Structure formats: C-alpha cells, structure tokens
Amino acid sequence: MKFAKVFQQLLDEEDLPQEWVAAAIQYKALKKCINKVVTELEDLGLEKDTLQLLLAYEKAQRDASGAAKPKLVYSFEGTATEFVPKITILLNRESGLPLDAHISPDTRARLERLVQRARQKAASNVDARSVTSDESDGSSEDNIYISEDSDVLPNLSSDCLTPVIDNDSLTAIEGVASTRTSFSSEHRCSRDFHSIISPDRSPSLSPSDTDRLVAPVSASTPDLTPSSTATGSEISAASIGTFPEKIEIHLHSDSEFFHMLTSELAALDSLQQEQTKNMTEQVHDLARKLPHVASPLNKKNDLYVWREIFRLYLDAGVFFSSLEQDHGDRSVDRAKEQLLWFTNQVKAMNLEKRFKMKESKEIFEGFWKLNISILQSLQFQNLNQTATTKILKKFDKQTALTTRDVFPSFYFNQTSTGESTSIARSVCFTMAETLMSVIPQLDDYVCPVCYLIAYRPIRLNCGHVFCIRCLIKLQRQVKDECPICRQHVVLEADGYNVDYALQNQMKLYFPKEVKLKLAAAQKEIVQEQFHLGEQKEIRCVIQ
Amino acid sequence: MSLPKRIIKETERLVSDPVPGITAVPHEENMRYFDVTVDGPSQSPYEGGVFKLELFLPEEYPMVAPKVRFLTKIYHPNIDKLGRICLDVLKTNWSPALQIRTILLSVQALLGAPNPDDPLANDVAQRWKEDERAAIATAKEWTQTYAAPSETEA
Numbered sequence: 066m067k068f069a070k071v072f073q074q075l076l077d078e079e080d081l082p083q084e085w086v087a088a089a090i091q092y093k094a095l096k097k098c099i100n101k102v103v104t105e106l107e108d109l110g111l112e113k114d115t116l117q118l119l120l121a122y123e124k125a126q127r128d129a130s131g132a133a134k135p136k137l138v139y140s141f142e143g144t145a146t147e148f149v150p151k152i153t154i155l156l157n158r159e160s161g162l163p164l165d166a167h168i169s170p171d172t173r174a175r176l177e178r179l180v181q182r183a184r185q186k187a188a189s190n191v192d193a194r195s196v197t198s199d200e201s202d203g204s205s206e207d208n209i210y211i212s213e214d215s216d217v218l219p220n221l222s223s224d225c226l227t228p229v230i231d232n233d234s235l236t237a238i239e240g241v242a243s244t245r246t247s248f249s250s251e252h253r254c255s256r257d258f259h260s261i262i263s264p265d266r267s268p269s270l271s272p273s274d275t276d277r278l279v280a281p282v283s284a285s286t287p288d289l290t291p292s293s294t295a296t297g298s299e300i301s302a303a304s305i306g307t308f309p310e311k312i313e314i315h316l317h318s319d320s321e322f323f324h325m326l327t328s329e330l331a332a333l334d335s336l337q338q339e340q341t342k343n344m345t346e347q348v349h350d351l352a353r354k355l356p357h358v359a360s361p362l363n364k365k366n367d368l369y370v371w372r373e374i375f376r377l378y379l380d381a382g383v384f385f386s387s388l389e390q391d392h393g394d395r396s397v398d399r400a401k402e403q404l405l406w407f408t409n410q411v412k413a414m415n416l417e418k419r420f421k422m423k424e425s426k427e428i429f430e431g432f433w434k435l436n437i438s439i440l441q442s443l444q445f446q447n448l449n450q451t452a453t454t455k456i457l458k459k460f461d462k463q464t465a466l467t468t469r470d471v472f473p474s475f476y477f478n479q480t481s482t483g484e485s486t487s488i489a490r491s492v493c494f495t496m497a498e499t500l501m502s503v504i505p506q507l508d509d510y511v512c513p514v515c516y517l518i519a520y521r522p523i524r525l526n527c528g529h530v531f532c533i534r535c536l537i538k539l540q541r542q543v544k545d546e547c548p549i550c551r552q553h554v555v556l557e558a559d560g561y562n563v564d565y566a567l568q569n570q571m572k573l574y575f576p577k578e579v580k581l582k583l584a585a586a587q588k589e590i591v592q593e594q595f596h597l598g599e600q601k602e603i604r605c606v607i608q
Numbered sequence: 609m610s611l612p613k614r615i616i617k618e619t620e621r622l623v624s625d626p627v628p629g630i631t632a633v634p635h636e637e638n639m640r641y642f643d644v645t646v647d648g649p650s651q652s653p654y655e656g657g658v659f660k661l662e663l664f665l666p667e668e669y670p671m672v673a674p675k676v677r678f679l680t681k682i683y684h685p686n687i688d689k690l691g692r693i694c695l696d697v698l699k700t701n702w703s704p705a706l707q708i709r710t711i712l713l714s715v716q717a718l719l720g721a722p723n724p725d726d727p728l729a730n731d732v733a734q735r736w737k738e739d740e741r742a743a744i745a746t747a748k749e750w751t752q753t754y755a756a757p758s759e760t761e762a
C-alpha cells in the first residue's frame with residue numbers, strides 16, 4: 066500500500082483529536098510539490114541522471130584524495146523560518162567549464178549553456194538591462210547566480226573553496242579559453258559577471274524577471290545572499306582574467322517544498338508543546354488530589370492499593386524500560402503492550418474494587434486516561450516522523466538531490482525541535498516527581514543486605530542505612546567496612562545511630578512491612594539462640 | 609527451610625532482568641544452587657566461548673560470599689584446574705551488598721582481564737608472563753575445544 070494512503074488511514078483510525086489531524090504532515094501536498102521540483106530540474110537540464118553523475122563524481126573525488134572536492138552541492142542557507150535551498154555547481158576557474166566530471170557530452174553542453182546564460186544575465190543586470198533576450202526562453206534560469214565568494218557555500222570545508230587566483234596566468238588562461246569558442250568572447254568582461262548578482266540587489270530587472278523572482282524565497286528573504294556588493298567588486302578586481310568559481314541555482318519549487326515542510330514541523334512542535342503543558346497540568350491536578358485518599362494519617366485510606374498500583378506501573382515501564390536488555394525509550398507498540406499489561410494486572414488483582422474511597426476511583430481513571438493520551442501523542446509524533454522521513458526519501462529518490470544529508474541537520478540545528486521534546490519523557494518525569502512520590506515505595510526503604518524493610522533503621526556515620534539485625538551480624542563478624550562504601554564505620558555504630566525520623570516514617574507508611582520484619586527478626590533470634598545452644602552442647606561433649 | 613527474601617528477590621530479578629551474556633538458573637530441589645553460563649567477553653581469548661559454572665549460596669549468605677567454580681575447562685592464570693577462581697570480591701573483598709549478578713559480572717570481567725601477577729594456576733601464569741602470545745593462543749584453542757556453545761543452545 067502507498068504510504069500516503071496508510072498515513073491517512075492511521076490518522077483516521079487512531080481516533081485522534083481534530084486539531085491533531087489538522088496539524089499532521091501534509092504528505093500528499095508535499096508529494097505533489099516534489100513533482101514540480103522534478104519538472105523544474107528537468108527544465109534546467111539537471112535531471113536525475115545528471116545530478117547523480119555530479120554527486121557520484123563528488124564522492125569519487127573525496128575517496129581518492131581524502132579531501133572533499135564537490136562539483137555540485139545542495140545546501141541550505143538562512144534560518145529555520147527564512148532560508149534558501151540551493152544547488153551550487155563549481156566551475157573550473159581556468160577554463161570556465163562547469164566541471165570535469167565524466168558526464169555525457171550532451172549534459173556537459175547543457176551545463177555550459179547554463180553557465181553562459183547565468184553570465185549573460187549577470188552582464189545584463191549590471192549593464193542596465195542591455196541584454197534581455199534570455200527571458201524569452203521561459204525557463205527559470207533567472208535564479209541562477211554566478212558567484213565567486215566562498216562564503217556562499219556554508220557547509221563546505223574551506224580547503225575546497227579557497228579561490229586560487231593567479232594573475233600571472235592571464236595569458237595562459239586566455240590561450241586556453243580562446244580554444245573554447247563559447248567562452249572566448251566573454252571572459253574578458255569578467256569584471257561584470259564576477260559580481261554576485263542576486264535578484265534583490267538588481268533594481269534594473271525587467272518586469273518579467275521580477276515576476277518570476279517572486280518565488281517564496283527570493284521575495285521574502287532579501288538578505289539571504291550575504292555575499293555583499295563590497296566583496297563582489299573587490300574580488301572581481303583581483304581576478305581579472307579568470308572565470309567565476311561557481312554558479313548557484315535557486316529553484317522555486319524546492320523552496321516551496323521545504324517551506325511547506327518546515328511550517329508544518331513548526332506547527333507540530335507548538336502543538337506538542339501545548340499537549341505537554343496540558344498533560345503536565347493534569348499530572349499536577351492528580352497529585353493534588355492523591356494525598357487526600359492515600360494519606361496514612363486518615364483513618365480510612367487507600368495507601369496500600371495505590372502503592373500496589375504504582376508498583377505495577379513502575380514494573381510495567383510503560384514508556385521507558387529500565388531493564389538491562391532493552392534499556393531506554395519504548396516503541397509505540399511496545400508501550401501499548403506494556404500499558405495493556407498494567408491494565409490487566411490491575412484488573413487481575415482486583416485493585417480498583419479494593420478502593421475504599423470513591424475519589425480514588427476517579428483519580429485512577431484520570432491516571433489511566435493520561436497514559437492513553439501520552440500513548441496517542443507518542444503515536445502521532447511517530448507517524449509524523451515517519452511521514453517526514455518518507456517524504457524526504459521520496460524527494461531524494463525522484464530528484465537525486467541529497468536532501469536527507471542536508472536538510473535535517475540544517476533544520477534541527479536551527480530549532481529546538483530536535484532535542485528531546487518527547488512528550489512521554491517530559492510528562493513521565495513530572496509524573497514520577499510529583500505524583501508517584503506521594504506514595505513511598507518499599508524499594509526505597511529496604512536494607513541492602515537482607516532486602517527487607519530496614520527496620521529499625523541504623524544510619525551509619527557514612528550515611529548508609531541498614532536494618533539493626535544486619536548491622537548486629539556485621540558487628541559480630543567484626544566486619545568494620547560499610548557494605549556499600551567500605552568506610553570503617555560499622556563497629557563504632559551504637560544506639561545513637563538509630564534514625565528515629567526514618568523509623569517513624571516507616572511505621573507510618575509501611576505498618577505491615579514493619580510488622581513482618583519484626584516477626585522475621587524474632588524468628589532469627591530464636592534460631593540463633595537454638596544454634597548457640599547446639600554449639601554449647603557440642604562443646605560440652607568435647608569437654 | 610524457607611528461602612530468605614533476599615535470595616528470592618535476587619533470583620526473580622535474574623530471571624526477569626537477565627544480565628546480557630550471563631545466565632543463572634536455580635535448581636528446583638535446591639534453590640541455593642545455580643547453573644550458570646558466562647559468555648567469553650569479546651576481544652578476549654575467550655570470545656565465542658560459553659563457559660559453564662556452578663554457584664552456591666551458603667547458609668550465611670549474604671554475610672559470606674557465594675561459592676563459584678568453573679565447570680568448563682579454561683586456560684586462565686587466575687583459574688585453576690578444578691575451576692576455582694582467584695577473585696578478590698569472592699574472598700576478602702566480599703561485601704554483603706554485592707549480589708549474584710555483580711559477582712558473575714566480575715567473573716566475566718576477569719576473563720577479559722587476566723592477571724598473571726596474582727595467579728592461582730601457577731603454570732598458566734608462568735607461561736602467560738613468559739610468552740603471552742603463545743598463552744593467548746592456547747586460551748583460544750581451549751575455548752574452541754571446551755567452551756564451544758552446544759547446538760541446542762545456539
């Protein structure tokens with residue numbers, strides 16, 4: 066099944082709120098936009114095969130010499146909201162030819178024509194619309210810029226961009242250039258076409274030029290070609306006799322595509338922030354209500370039921386696993402499974418029925434719904450991530466441009482979207498901090514030696530707490546090291562090391578566990594006395 | 609006699625949250641006795657091997673260390689012919705806060721970092737010091753011969 070269809074179906078099926086569905090990635094519209102990009106590239110002679118060749122050439126160069134020498138680069142420039150995607154083709158400075166790639170003569174001819182047009186345009190713009198003939202061909206080449214300024218390729222390593230300007234080679238270049246008929250007549254007026262021409266700085270454009278330049282990028286972002294006029298003239302003076310270093314191509318349709326995509330991503334991001342805020346507020350609301358029904362100070366309370374519920378919830382690790390094998394975030398499907406497990410356990414243990422207070426039931430329902438919401442938003446987030454990845458993949462597949470290498474790093478560096486804005490992570494953190502913490506869990510009160518509640522609690526001078534039974538055993542063995550930190554603090558411990566505050570807390574929150582522990586301790590003491598008796602008897606026999 | 613809470617808890621966690629590369633299964637008739645396997649650490653001469661061990665929790669556990677012994681033959685300077693292991697946390701450095709899982713991780717780490725200066729198997733340690741390459745080659749050989757994972761487990 067086509068992804069567009071699957072995507073739409075999932076959005077429909079998941080019973081998502083209307084405003085979520087509205088904010089979802091517009092996969093179909095984006096897909097249509099890709100078709101426009103393909104057409105525009107074809108008009109320029111940069112169809113898939115050609116681009117692939119140029120990019121393959123780039124890779125080959127990189128492998129051979131270690132340093133990247135790209136002949137064609139796809140890059141983004143600007144901010145997350147105002148940017149231009151552009152294709153940059155490097156030219157051979159000496160010959161003025163587009164590149165040395167092993168491309169077909171046909172393509173080469175087309176690329177040469179491209180350069181020529183760009184230069185004509187540059188000349189015409191500077192010479193106050195003296196040349197206007199190239200408008201009539203109806204292609205979008207008005208967005209092609211000749212550039213000498215290395216700054217316009219922001220993502221490239223500088224070593225492949227440093228212009229090598231050799232004034233002494235003027236005659237030699239002339240010699241070479243004159244053999245190339247298509248360029249020989251023009252290279253001398255290099256001063257003109259070396260200036261970087263961008264539409265916003267060309268007040269002399271003819272009306273039809275301007276029309277075509279009202280593409281989203283050029284129109285809305287007047288500062289995007291930062292290669293200033295100052296450097297333009299400077300460089301051109303220094304480089305008389307050489308050819309420009311590269312041409313830049315700004316497409317209308319890819320700009321449209323990426324602005325559509327980024328505005329959708331931004332909308333999703335703000336929706337997500339709003340959701341996080343709502344859910345966090347819900348957590349706080351539950352946390353305000355819970356103490357009333359779970360406080361051991363109230364004669365009637367649901368402390369033990371709630372502890373059991375939260376223990377099950379923690380065991381389930383619905384959104385995150387703390388196990389060794391699959392530590393970390395859960396997939397949506399796995400989270401769903403775990404939430405189901407939790408729900409079933411609660412049912413199997415009849416916990417809801419054991420509530421004594423009716424408010425407990427309401428709070429539990431709120432808690433469960435909150436988890437469903439987190440799950441839904443996780444699913445929604447996932448769907449959109451997949452849609453974004455898929456649409457970029459489609460873009461690359463149909464154009465051969467390297468969007469997936471360039472766009473995510475550009476966009477997510479510019480926005481905070483990339484860094485953990487996972488709703489689940491944020492809401493679950495608040496849940497643990499404010500809601501779960503209302504009910505102390507036994508795990509935080511157990512003795513690290515016997516794993517029973519550390520009653521009565523002895524706090525050693527190093528700060529670690531053990532039950533009095535285990536401490537006595539250590540002292541009998543004359544083991545002075547704390548089992549946790551190995552500081553020599555065991556033998557010096559005495560009655561002053563009983564932590565009475567902790568002891569009271571244990572009695573209040575864990576009355577059942579304290580009772581069990583006391584019984585176990587008593588049993589042990591009896592056994593020890595019995596053993597002592599045995600030993601005495603043996604001793605008697607020996608004597 | 610009933611099993612202490614501590615042993616029950618440790619066993620439960622060994623099953624529900626196993627340590628990668630390590631298994632420990634208690635005997636049904638004696639829950640203090642465990643069948644253990646430890647995978648040889650990668651980039652060690654024991655890589656690819658699955659080593660069988662036995663582990664026993666004495667009555668005084670955790671006030672005393674578990675007893676651990678290799679059942680699979682292994683060429684290692686700190687493990688002798690009887691499978692006895694020279695490892696500080698099993699002897700003098702035992703702490704009752706350590707667990708079965710932490711001990712087995714230490715055993716696995718010992719395979720990755722043999723220490724011929726504190727030997728238990730003197731002949732192996734001697735060879736390890738004199739000709740480490742040859743010793744490692746032997747350890748690899750023994751791993752292939754004695755510790756190859758059985759087909760039912762693979």
Ligand SMILES: [Zn+2]
Nearest residue numbers: 512515532535
């Ligand atoms: Zn204890």
Ligand SMILES: [Zn+2]
Nearest residue numbers: 527529547550
């Ligand atoms: Zn300590």
